[in-house]
Amino acid sequence: xxxxxxxxKEYGYVAIVLALYSALNSWMTxxxxxxxxxxxxxxxxxxxxxxxxxxxxxxxxxxxxxxQNSVENMSVFFMLMMVGGIRHxxxxxxxxxxxxxxxxVYFVRxxxxxxxxxxxxxxxxVLVTFGLxxxxxxxxxxxxxxxP
Numbered sequence: 379x380x381x382x383x384x385x386x387k388e389y390g391y392v393a394i395v396l397a398l399y400s401a402l403n404s405w406m407t408x409x410x411x412x413x414x415x416x417x418x419x420x421x422x423x424x425x426x427x428x429x430x431x432x433x434x435x436x437x438x439x440x441x442x443x444x445x446q447n448s449v450e451n452m453s454v455f456f457m458l459m460m461v462g463g464i465r466h467x468x469x470x471x472x473x474x475x476x477x478x479x480x481x482x483v484y485f486v487r488x489x490x491x492x493x494x495x496x497x498x499x500x501x502x503x504v505l506v507t508f509g510l511x512x513x514x515x516x517x518x519x520x521x522x523x524x525x526p
Contacts, residue, residue: 385464391471392463396456399478403452406445406485413441413489437491444488444496448481455507462513465520470513477506 413419417438419426425442426435455477463470480502487495 386467388467388471389463390467392459392467392474395471395474395478396459399452399455399474399481402478402482403445403448406448409485409489410442410445413438433491437489440491440493441489443493444485447488448485451503451507455510458507458510458514462510462517465517466513470510473506473509473513477503477510480506 414421417426417434419435419438424446426438428435428439455474459470459474463474480499484496484499484503487499
């Protein structure tokens with residue numbers, strides 16, 4: 379049975395990008411914790427009350443939601459990177475790096491308390507994800523065609 383040595387050398391870039399995204403996710407988690415303390419949102423509450431125009435609650439909710447959206451999509455991103463990267467490691471590493479930067483911009487803009495600011499980076503994230511899907515489909519088709 380083939381092991382890691384069966385992967386292309388360039389797959390290392392895929393691993394590095396995944397580690398960088400994991401670091402970004404940890405940073406976002408820390409930002410939610412800081413916002414939780416700043417806006418006095420106690421566990422186990424996921425969100426702050428926005429009743430009576432609570433602007434601080436709205437800002438906390440934007441920080442929380444920006445991180446939660448990234449977590450919700452992380453498994454798809456990781457799967458597409460890992461599988462697509464088997465056949466297209468450099469393309470996936472580049473797309474993954476762009477995705478990571480776009481996720482950072484998405485988080486920062488959404489965390490401003492103006493949810494509409496997240497739209498431009500979100501469209502870019504969708505476009506990059508589509509590229510990763512194509513790479514993963516290409517890998518799957520290649521496996522079907524070339525496997526005995």
